Amino acid sequence: MSKRKASISVEELTNGDESPTIIKQEPVTPVKQEPFAKAPIVGLNEDAEKVLNLLQSHGTAGVSDDVIAKCYPELGPQDRVAIINKLVAAGKVGIFNQKGVLVYKAKDPAEGTQIKGSNVEEKTVFTIVKEAGNKGIWIRDIRLKSNLIQTQLNKVLKSLEGKKMIKAVNSVAAGKKKLYMLYDLEPDRSITGGAWYSDQDFESEFVDILNQQCLRFLVMKKEQLADKIYDYGPLEAQTLVSATAQEVLKFISELGISKVNLAEEDIKVILETLFYDGKIEKTLLADGTYSYRAVEMLLPPPGFVKMPCGVCPVIRKCSSVGLVKPKTCEYLTDWLKKESEIF
Numbered sequence: 001m002s003k004r005k006a007s008i009s010v011e012e013l014t015n016g017d018e019s020p021t022i023i024k025q026e027p028v029t030p031v032k033q034e035p036f037a038k039a040p041i042v043g044l045n046e047d048a049e050k051v052l053n054l055l056q057s058h059g060t061a062g063v064s065d066d067v068i069a070k071c072y073p074e075l076g077p078q079d080r081v082a083i084i085n086k087l088v089a090a091g092k093v094g095i096f097n098q099k100g101v102l103v104y105k106a107k108d109p110a111e112g113t114q115i116k117g118s119n120v121e122e123k124t125v126f127t128i129v130k131e132a133g134n135k136g137i138w139i140r141d142i143r144l145k146s147n148l149i150q151t152q153l154n155k156v157l158k159s160l161e162g163k164k165m166i167k168a169v170n171s172v173a174a175g176k177k178k179l180y181m182l183y184d185l186e187p188d189r190s191i192t193g194g195a196w197y198s199d200q201d202f203e204s205e206f207v208d209i210l211n212q213q214c215l216r217f218l219v220m221k222k223e224q225l226a227d228k229i230y231d232y233g234p235l236e237a238q239t240l241v242s243a244t245a246q247e248v249l250k251f252i253s254e255l256g257i258s259k260v261n262l263a264e265e266d267i268k269v270i271l272e273t274l275f276y277d278g279k280i281e282k283t284l285l286a287d288g289t290y291s292y293r294a295v296e297m298l299l300p301p302p303g304f305v306k307m308p309c310g311v312c313p314v315i316r317k318c319s320s321v322g323l324v325k326p327k328t329c330e331y332l333t334d335w336l337k338k339e340s341e342i343f
Helices: 010-014 046-057 065-071 077-089 120-135 139-146 150-162 204-224 234-240 245-255 264-276 330-342
Strands: 093-098 101-106 166-170 178-182 280-284 290-294
Touching (some): 046 065, 065 101, 077 093, 093 120, 120 139, 139 178, 150 166, 204 264, 264 290
Antiparallel strands (some): 093 101
16 A cells, blocks of 8 residues: 655646646735733623622622522533632622521622732631621621631731721720721721720710710700790790700810710710709600700709719610620729719
8 A cells, every 4th residue: 555645746736638737826925913812810601690690689688509590590500610610710709608508799899999919818808897887797707707717817807907908996895805897997886985985994074074064054044044934935935945965065065175076966865864863854846856954853863873874885785694784894883882982
């Protein structure tokens, strides 16, 4: 068996004719090769786009794998895993553990620029802390939601704090434990204690001064109309000697006795303590707010209404069990000691 020729002979080109057929070779113009365009790191196909739209429609609630399977039955388990991995790698989706069930949540597009350069663990922890808002989140809850071991979580938290993406805040309810929140957020009043706390210490003297000045303002209003009170009807006279919390706040702000900016809610707390002390009365107005006026006390107030519980910002969380309880309250213990020394 003869080997196949590697080239074409002249006889084959002439097909047996005596005169060979001349094949004219045209000059070949070299093709200019364009540089390849950079492909995206993760390309999202049509199925991935469908899943992403589903996650975005559920917002912060998230979607489990079972929900994805019900919405798109044509996607098998391997397909769903591949799609989720693509979305996570692209920074579009975060994975969370809710009561033992993995839940997928779409990420905010603006978040990508903020956590650029962070690894998967840092992105996950950052998202968990972000969802907690200005109330913060305990490290134990972060560990449960992120499924990270304690040593690894400590490294991630330290890294995020170093990048000034999150910060640790001490709570007045549990001074030894830290809450984590985004770096640029102002902690909630239930965490800092509001105007009544400074470095986690209750400012009892400041509260006493505010009590005195708020009462003084209401007494002044009453004394200014003492000589003319009989020129008006009873309802009109009561209105003239009364003041709203906003008016009292304006008076306190003009005095300049507070180093912190007081809110109307702070003044309402002080007025409520005066009310329960029996020093003032309050009247419900048509708009749902209250007006306050000074009254003469018939009997001295009992010691019970002078308790620090009256201005405690976490009074609603106080119970016989939990982190906030009367048995371990330092402020209540100090107050009881002072009362016992008097008697």
